[in-house]
Amino acid sequence: MSVKEFILKELEKNRDQFLSGEELAQKAQVTRAAVWKAMKELKEEGYKIESKRKTGYRLLLENDLISPQGISSYLKQDLKKLDIFSYKTIDSTNEEGKRLLGSTKGPFLVVSEEQTKGKGRLGRPFYSPSETGIYMTLVYPFLEDVEMALRLTTLTSVAAAKSIEKLTGLPVGIKWVNDLYLRNKKIAGILTEGITSLESGRIETVIIGIGINIRTEDFPEDIKDSADSIHSKDLIRNQLIAEIVNEFYHLIEDSSDYLDYYRAHHILQGKEIYYLYRGEKKYGKVLGVSDKGELILDQDGKTIQISSGEVTVRPLK
Helix, strand or coil, X not given: CCHHHHHHHHHHHCXXXXXXXXXXXXXXXXXXXXXXXXXXXXXXXXXXXXXXXXXXXXXXXXCCCCCHHHHHCCCCHHHCXXXXXEECCXXXXXXXXXXXXXXXXXXXEEEECCECCCECHHHCECCCCCCCEEEEEXXXXXXXCCCHHHHHHHHHHHHHHHHHHHHXXXXXXXXXXXXXXXXXXXXXXXXXXEEECCCCCCEEEEEEEEEEECCCCCCCCCCCCCECCCCCCCCXXXXXXXXXXXXXXXXXXXXXXXXXXXXXXXXXXXXXXXXXXXXXXXXXXXXXXXXXXXXXXXXXXXXXXXXXXXXXXXXXX
């Protein structure tokens, strides 16, 4: 860890509290001049650090740049060793997660301030402007069968929704299978991809991408009427990223009641919808979500279940 990384870690751990240059120098086992140089570099990178003579330095509360040090400061103790790869800009955090698999063993986290080719389901783009959202990918070793992939998507939806509600108090809805809604507009999407072993046919690693609009204002023309942001001025993105990771691991260890939360927050429940199957539009009424994460429909008096790999679900206009 470099001096700058160490200093940032200490500032994040003690956000909005003054730390003396002497104290930081002793902890980092460097000179006061090295601390001053690190502070100067951090300020040049955009970190809002207040310097006060005879008092020290503090990271201001309104600072909201994403960093491994900032995320780690909010992770539970047993997750603080999670490898975190952070970028100012990247094509796609999911694609970078796949690239890193060649040299890094999971689990690990990829985050970026911006995506130039953010991905959603069915090849759709995910609008990812700089410093206004959360673009993260959790790469997680997974040795269960393919059927578990859909359940992981619903589980991640719950982890993200619960984390947003915890930190903002806002009522988040879940639209099957992987979108989060607020004020009747989409604020987040989840894309789960699997790396499958050719020998066993099992999913060995899952790539879980999460995109959340935090303060995005100007959306592209094709989504401006359907997309929105959280718009919580006090929300710290590093904290929300860490909270999602914390909640995800909690649900992996104990998933006994996550579907209860999912069902309670499912915004399509009881609604008449249509879905596309092999290019053909079919209609039905949403009865619920199965234990496998499938959508249960009443279709002309017959109960059917559909999965994410087969259909696109849209509410009736």
